[in-house]
Amino acid sequence: MLLLFVAAALALQDAEVEEQPGPAEQQAQSEQTEDATGATPWQAQIYSGKPAWTREDMESGRDGWDLAHKCGGSLIAEGWVLTAAHCINAARIENGHRIRLGADYIDNDEGVTYRIDRMVRHADWNQKQHAYDVALVHFVADEETNDSKSGPVEGIPLYEGPPLGAGVAVYATGWGQLDETKGSGFEAELTSVDLQTVDCSTYEQYQNVPDYQLCASGRTPGDDADTCTGDSGGPLVLEGDVPKLVGIVNWGVGCYRPNSAGVYLRIDNANFRDWVARAMVSDPSVSELR
DSSP, rough: OEEEEESOOOOOOOOOSSSOOOOOOOOOOOOOOOOOOOOOTEEEEEEEOOOOHHHHHTTTTTHHHHHHHEEEEEEETTEEEEGGGGGGGGGHHHHEEEESSSSSSSSSSSSEEEEEEEEEEEEOOOOTBBBBBOEEEEOOOOOTGGGOOOOOOOOBBOOOOOOOTOOOEEEEEEEOOOOSSSOOOOOBEEEEEEEEEEEGGGGGTTTTTOOTTEEEEETTTTTTOOOOTTTTTTEEEOOOSSSSEEEEEEEOOSOOOTTOOOOEEEOBTTTTTTHHHHHHHHHHHOEOOO
C-alpha cells in the first residue's frame, strides 16, 4: 500500500497512459491514514501555470491545483528535470507549463517554481506503443520564481550499474491517484510507495515489454502497491546510502490490480544514461534526439 510522506514522498503513474486536466475551488481534505516516510529533494512536479478550464473541468468538482497537475519528474542537474515524453510537448511549453521543486504539498504555494523554456524528447517516442517514453525539460527562473517557501532541493544521481534484475528493492514517489478511476483526483501531499523489480514476462499483459523497460510491484505476496495516473515521469529510486535514479514511471494496465505491476523506463549503464548526457549538451534548438 502507499506510504504517505509527512515530510515528503509518493506515488503513482499513468494507468493506461495519461493524466487528467481540470479546476474547481473547494477542497475536501482527504484523510491521511498511511505511514510517513522522508523527503525527496529531487522530486519535481510538472503543472499548468496558465490553465484554461473546459466546461467539463468546471463541472468536475475538482480543485484548480488538482486539475493543473500533470506529471512528476526528477531533478538531475541544474536546470534539468528528467521525465516521461508523454508529460511534455511544445504546446504545453507555449501555454506556460511550469516545474515545481522543494514541495511536499501541491495544493498551496509551497516550493519554488520555474518556467519550462524547452524540452528534449526521445526521437523514437511512440505514445500508442509506450515506446522510448523519456524526455528532459529545461527550466529557467522568471518573475514567479520565489524560493522563500521551498523545502530542500537537490539533484539525484543516475544509477551507473548494469540493468537491474528481479527482486531488487526500489521505491517511487509522486502525487498520483490512489485508485485507477478516471478523474478521481490527485493527492495533495507527496507520497511514496515501496516496490521491488519483477520479471515482466510473468505477466500476460506485459509479455512484449522491451528490455529497456522494467516492471515493479509490491514487495510481498498480495501487496498491490503501484504507481498510477499522475505519477508518470516521476522517479523510481534504488535504495541505499546514496539513492540512485534507476527508472522513470511510464505506464501500466490499470493501477493497484491484483497480480499486476507497473512499467518503468530503465536508467543504467546500458539504457539511456548516454542519451541523457547527450541531450543536456545538445543545441537549444534540438527538441528531439535519438
